[in-house]
Amino acid sequence: MSTTTATPASLHLSNLAPTFSQSEIRAMNVACTTVGGINLAQGVCDTDPPTPVVQAAMDAILTGQNIYTRLDGITALREGIAQKLASFNKLHVDPHSQVLVTSGATGAFYCTLQALLNPGDELLIFEPFYGYHLLTIRAQGLKANTVPLHAPEYSLDMDRLRAALTPRTRALVLNTPANPSGKVFSLAELEQIAAFAIEHDLFVITDEMYEYFLYDGAQHLSIAALPGMMERTITISGFSKTFSVTGWRLGYLAADPRWIPAIGNFHDLTYICAPAPLQHGAAAGLLQLPPSFYTDLAAEYQAKRDKVCAALTKAGLTPSVPDGAYYILADATSVPGANAKQKARTLLAQIGIATVAGSAFFSTDEQGRNAGDNLLRICYAKKDEELTEACQRLESYRG
Ligand SMILES: Cc1ncc(COP(=O)(O)O)c(C=O)c1O
Structure with missing residues (x-):
């Protein structure tokens, strides 16, 4: 009987691993x-975290809601998210074909890139950026081209955006309100970005995790709600920050029905579903917490x-x-x-x-x-x- 011994040369990290x-x-x-x-x-x-959210999650555990859910999440949560998107974000989506419950906004972003982009494709990302966005882009063999915002207000400069575009650019990443700058993109800025995305036929992947953290009358606007943007925008948000449950790993995305099955398949491969009882907690929060x-x-x-x-x-x-x-x-x-x-x-x-x-x-x-x-x-x-x-x-x- 012969045994094969791996040579040291075959035991090595992937090409990407040492760069992280x-x-x-x-x-x-x-x-x-x-x-x-x-x-x-x-x-x-x-x-x-708010009491109704914690209570519903504990009840779900005690009443046996501890098994895999549908890959796109439980119906009550998808319906709650669709209602919230309609009232708060002015986005009208079908909870059964346009909402995907994910393992955090992080899981949503990762799977979106896997489903929509090919290695070598380029994305535009505003600077300062959220580090996970940049690293996730790189982790998938994609290239991020940064677009500096003007400090200290971190205002948009369309010339810089145009300058960062290449023939390989396929998507633009937006984060509003933004980590780390705290910038909230204005309607005028979002309209310019939307016109640019339409002109150059780009996907827009928008991370709106901090949509309720707004000061001095600032207003949160979702770019997907602008004319012509729904079909090309993946709107990502989640419960980590709003309900103070960062460790629950619960987020979601909303998109055109053409993109959801592929993004959902990649999410299924990594996570199968978001944590089942915690989905019940978030659904209760959406339903029960007053404005x-x-x-x-x-x-x-x-x-x-x-x-x-x-x-x-x-x-x-x-x-x-x-x-x-x-x-x-x-x-x-x-x-x-x-x-x-x-x-x-x-x-x-x-x-x-x-x-x-x-x-x-x-x-x-x-x-x-x-x-x-x-x-x-x-x-x-x-x-x-x-x-x-x-x-x-x-x-x-x-x-
Ligand atoms: C902009 C942004 N997106 C996403 C996340 C992480 O979200 P989640 O916990 O839902 O994965 C963070 C966390 O700091 C963040 O700052």
Whole structure:
């Protein structure tokens, strides 16, 4: 009997694997735990989930809703999502053919790329970007071309968008309200992006996770609701942030019925379905929580934003005041360090506050320059006691 022994040469990582390292956010989490600091790095959102959501999920577990669901999610949840999309986003979709419940917005984004794009295709992505978007694009052999927004308002520059287009561009990624800038795209900006997408026949993949986190009267608008956009737009959202259940891994997307089966098939291959009892929790939340839940959420986070922005200003870390989401990009020129990664570590060492290096959200050019190297990202999705302590530490900071 002969046995085959694998040679060391056949035991190796894929070509892509070595190009992915632990993200800077996770690295800061580890560093923060090591020094027992306050973690304003990752957007974990450790406020309490609403009671009806938790109660319905527990009831579902106790009453045996613990098996696989349909690959596109339970009917009650798809119907709840369709109703919410109609009333809040002005998107009118059929819950049975245009909604897919996913394992987080992250799963929705991953499977969308797998179903709609081919290796070598290019996507446009606004900068600063959400790191997972960029890395997910790269993980699938796709290319991201970044389009810088104008700081400090992070406004759209159509010339830059046009300049980033190539004959291989097939999709544009949008994130509104945006992580990390807090930018909320205006109607005029969305109309220009929509006209551009139609002119160049692009898919638009829009991540609207923070759609309820809006401040100072900012309004959330879904690009899919603009004329001619539904057929080319994949609208992604989820429950992680709105219901404070980041660990539940529950999100969804809405799209033209032509795209849902293929995206659903890829989702099925990876996850089979989103967690069954937790789908019941989210469905109950959509059905039972009054409109005031969402307006109270925005008011609660606006107060957190104001508190942290005031502390940052006192510390000499001038914030770009966000209109939405729950992150702040602050100017870290006064913090010692050659680059943002070092500055983030300095701040952690000096006052025990973990932030994320701004460079994680911008591309680095061939000369090694990165527009985020003087910025730190602060997440304020934290309980008030912890935020108060963090603000006191910031106010005591003398860079
Ligand atoms: C813009 C954006 N999209 C998606 C996610 C993750 O969403 P989910 O937990 O539903 O996968 C985050 C989390 O920080 C995010 O900031």
